[in-house]
Amino acid sequence: MSTIPEIRPGQSVELLKALHILTRDGKLNQDSRRKLKQVYHLFNFIEPLLNDVLSQHEHVTLVDHGAGKSYLGFIIYDLFFKDKAAGHIYGTEFRAELVQKSRELAQNCGFSRMTFLDMLVEQAAAAKEMPAEIDIVTALHACDTATDDAIRFGLEKNAQHMVLVPCCQAEVASVLRKHKSQSLSRTPLAELWRHPIHTREFGSQLTNVLRCLLLQSKGYQVTVTELVGWEHSMKNELIIASRNSSVACKQARERMAQILDELNLQEMTNRFMYEV
Numbered sequence: 001m002s003t004i005p006e007i008r009p010g011q012s013v014e015l016l017k018a019l020h021i022l023t024r025d026g027k028l029n030q031d032s033r034r035k036l037k038q039v040y041h042l043f044n045f046i047e048p049l050l051n052d053v054l055s056q057h058e059h060v061t062l063v064d065h066g067a068g069k070s071y072l073g074f075i076i077y078d079l080f081f082k083d084k085a086a087g088h089i090y091g092t093e094f095r096a097e098l099v100q101k102s103r104e105l106a107q108n109c110g111f112s113r114m115t116f117l118d119m120l121v122e123q124a125a126a127a128k129e130m131p132a133e134i135d136i137v138t139a140l141h142a143c144d145t146a147t148d149d150a151i152r153f154g155l156e157k158n159a160q161h162m163v164l165v166p167c168c169q170a171e172v173a174s175v176l177r178k179h180k181s182q183s184l185s186r187t188p189l190a191e192l193w194r195h196p197i198h199t200r201e202f203g204s205q206l207t208n209v210l211r212c213l214l215l216q217s218k219g220y221q222v223t224v225t226e227l228v229g230w231e232h233s234m235k236n237e238l239i240i241a242s243r244n245s246s247v248a249c250k251q252a253r254e255r256m257a258q259i260l261d262e263l264n265l266q267e268m269t270n271r272f273m274y275e276v
Contacts, residue, residue, distance in 0.1 A: 004028055006036055012078050018105055019071055039071050041227060042140065042163070043079060045240060049161040050080055052242075053135045059086040061135045063157075065121045065150040066142030067091035070102040077111050088113045090134075092124045121149035125156045133158045141167040148271060151211060154241075155218055155276045162215070164239040165227055166208055172268060173203025179264045187262065208237055210259065210272045216252035217273075219245035 006028060007016070016022040021032045028036070046062075053060040064073045073091045081087045091114070093099050099118040106114040117129055121142060124130060134157040139150035147166040154162045176183070176193050183190035193199040212222045220241040227238040256273055260266055 006033060006040075008040060008079060010079060011075070012109070015074060015078050015109060018108070019069065019074060021071070035071065038227060039075050042072065042138075042165070042238075043076060045238065046076065046136070046138065046163055047080060049136055049163070049240075049242070050076075053160060054084075059088075060084075061088050061090070061131055061133075063090045063092065063124070063130070063134050063137050063153070065092050065124065065137065065139040065153065066146050067093045067098075067102070067116070068095075068141075069098055070105075070116065072138065072140055073102075073114065074105070074109075074111070077114055078109075081113060082111065086113075088115065090114075090130065091116045092119055092121055094118070094120050121146045121153065124149075125153045130157070135160050137162045138164070140165045143168040144170050145271075148211065151214065152274075152276065160243050162220070162239070162241040164211075164241075166211070166237060166239070169204040169207035170200075171271070172207045172210070172265065173199050175265055175268055176203050176206075176263070183264045186264065189262065190264075206259075206263070208239065210256060210268075212239060212241075213252045213256040213259075214272050215239075215241040216249050217256065218276075219243055219247055219249065 007013070013022060013026060017024060017026070021036050022028055050060055050062070062076065064070065067073055070091050073089050077089050081089060091102060093116065096118045099116045102116045106116070115129060117124065117127060119127060121139070134154070137150055137154035137157070137159045139147055142150055147164055150164065151162065177199050180190065180193065184194065193202045208224070212224060215222050221244045223240045225238050227236050253273065260269055260272070
């Protein structure tokens with residue numbers, strides 16, 4: 001058993017070494033400590049969702065989009081899936097070299113119910129390796145529109161839960177910037193993004209507001225909170241969506257349309273208001 005207090009009981013020290021979270025001699029440096037704290041904190045949110053799915057049926061599927069080196073997927077498998085008789089984790093990542101390394105590590109660890117796919121998030125829903133339905137979708141720091149692609153994937157796969165930590169939202173800000181002069185003459189609210197730094201920050205926040213409304217409009221209950229303290233990461237907003245109705249929320253969709261119209265973002269309609 002590890003004597004490092006940050007490491008959770010049951011966690012494989014050898015896995016953490018292979019992920020380069022621990023050094024070869026089993027030490028934890030400051031950067032790795034911060035990374036491990038973030039992943040563990042996210043696991044604390046995901047574990048109850050996994051148990052919720054298992055309370056309904058014996059098999060749980062999770063897709064981690066924009067997986068990178070798959071820290072999250074491996075730690076979830078090690079702490080939750082390896083002791084279960086059934087269940088599968090899929091990771092998508094567009095960098096082929098990272099996918100290959102993850103495949104090799106999964107094989108070395110005996111994690112047979114992990115599948116890594118070399119593809120963009122937007123390609124995943126149509127991938128033949130993916131089941132028709134997925135229980136849980138995660139996307140940790142999937143950049144810009146990759147988070148939107150993860151949401152669409154979750155909707156198409158009828159996901160019961162989605163756990164998202166968005167990153168680098170630039171698309172809405174670029175549209176705000178393009179129509180800034182027209183917006184300033186149209187509404188005093190445009191003062192919220194008159195200055196470039198405000199455009200960037202307001203665009204980022206607005207993107208997540210629209211994402212939440214989209215999820216609500218599709219019958220999900222949405223919670224927004226911090227992942228970890230702001231001293232660890234500025235990209236820190238955690239969106240948790242759990243389906244609680246098969247009926248679309250008309251009010252959320254109407255609010256979304258009103259916001260897009262009020263802020264001169266009509267060209268973003270297809271991004272946030274679509275049917276699946």
